[in-house]
Amino acid sequence: MHLNWKTSVSVPEYADTEMNAALQRKIRSASDDDLLASLLHFAEGRVALSRYRGFDGLLSELRREEVDAGKLESDDDSPLCFEYRRANHRLLQSLRGEATRIETAVNQIGGVWHSLREASTGNLSRRYQQPDAGGEFELDAISSLERDLTPARNRLTAVLIRHREEVHTLALKDAEFRAFAATPDSISLEQFDRMTPLGFEQAVAELAQRDGYTLAQRNGGARDLGADVIATAPDGRKIVFQCKHRQPGGRPLGSPVIQTLNGTARPVHKADVVIAVTNASFTGPAHDLAAKQDIHLLFGPRLRKWATWGVPLLTVLGIETDIAQEAA
Template sequence: MHINWRTEVQVPNYANDQLNEAFQRHLSRATDDDLLAAYLHWTEGRIALDCLVTADDLMARIQFEADSLARLSVPVSSRFAEAYRAATDDLRSAIDRALSTTEETERKARETWQKLCNRTPHDLAGRYQQADGIHPDRTAVELLGPLGDQNAEVEQNIQDALLRHRNEMHRLAALEEQMAAFLASDDSFDLEDVHRMTPYEFEHMVATLARRDGLHVVRARGNSRDLGADVIAVTAGDLRVVFQCKHRHKGVGKVVSRDMQTLNGTARPEHQADIVIAVTNGTFTKPAIDFARSHDIQLLDGTELRRWATWGDPLLKVLGLNDSPVTTSATTQDLGPLYVQAG
């Protein structure tokens, strides 16, 4: 490469005469190699500075997203709280990774730029005239290409993460709208209303929910001679389900192991149950839970009851018996994505 001296270049004119004289003096002494080296040195510095500025700008934008995410509140009472948390955690992890990578990129670009700045007062022509063609800062300068690629990759990754988060928020908003419609329907029973029911009304609700899920109800309420079976229903796959209903006033109170022992002694021998369920709007004692587990009795307490009665999750899904043949009502079929995607 050769400097074209015929090119008309406007020489800087400074307000300070002394500075003008010094500039003209140094320029008059400059050789072609000096001018070429200065240009090459400036170009490398410009690339390093561009990489540094890009990294700084990228960090600022990522930090803005991090601050925005920190202000985003997860609706803990929502049916889809877990899905909200999962989406938020996914975006937060992507932001953390992006910040960590970009901070490292910024540090390396700054170091390279600083090395070039430190070289400026020295012999630039000699810097580019090494016998082996390698100048002292080449290793650092060669990092700039990969660092630029890294900036671009981080920016793409964070954009992808933001898009995933936005799409998930839109999906959840649509599900919230569907859920609001379901909660306002006769197929949903608010847990506070359940707590105010009488034992008879509680049994009637369990029978109603079984019908909602597509089960054929054989017995809709218990009596003094029910032998522990308050509600009996049959699934589409001819599985016989026996419910023992234990209502607790205001949802306060526990079902004890004695109740489980009574149910275990009659549900299968007397009622030929394939699935035995004890359901309460309260809770179960630990001995009751241990007995139920050891005798294959399914338990539905207030938490699971909310999923079944209020939110519309099918009974066998709530119990973790998805492989059992059972149909769902038109209402719960319409809300299918709630169960598959939101967990």
């Protein structure tokens, strides 16, 4: 054994003489192989621990971002509340998915480190004497994981930047909608509640005009055959509205309203788009029947988007693309 006695490291002196003697015997019996093997094993442990701390630090960062993302809330009064919720949900799902992958890596590296600890109780010299080429060591399992640490950090940064840009874009749109709500062209749901049934029909007609539709009928009557407002879109499509006004807190509209509208809107009025609109709501059976008969229900948040925030009617109904394609 060869020691560099110029080293600043000194052999510790224990209080127990037997302990000192045992240590001296170990040192005297140590070979160059023993010393190098001990150094190699210690270095492996430090490398494994360093990688563990890197991944564990990233996991902690992901968990903090995940907690913060879970606290994000959307303004229910915003016309883009659902878009905000979707953006926040996408962020949360991305963070959770990445955290799951990194947690797996942390557990694997932790397993490697514990395996190295167990190996320290064996013959270290024999461990590093490799008569058989191609032997594998615990650190081999870390190599492939380590290559993903930087990309994982980059993915986290990209996810946060994408969410920030998405929310920023939504905020700009939100500001535009709120500016429109301050104009005379905007009608709030509260204003609808204060209207008479006739006033409600006329308000719907005015909103159709606001969208650039040509009115053929502004309100219904005793013989309207289920059509209160009839308008023609710029592309020539005929839109038929059945308007049902309710006092605040009134009962939801049931399927008979949809049945009546379905029996006349297309057969009698030759409607291309059929809409039942109310300041109240619709029952479950009314929703089911409307879906089967391709009748659009306009109320609540959808009515607010159109009337209050100025979103075009066909965009609110999700059929703007369909109409554009048919017109082409």
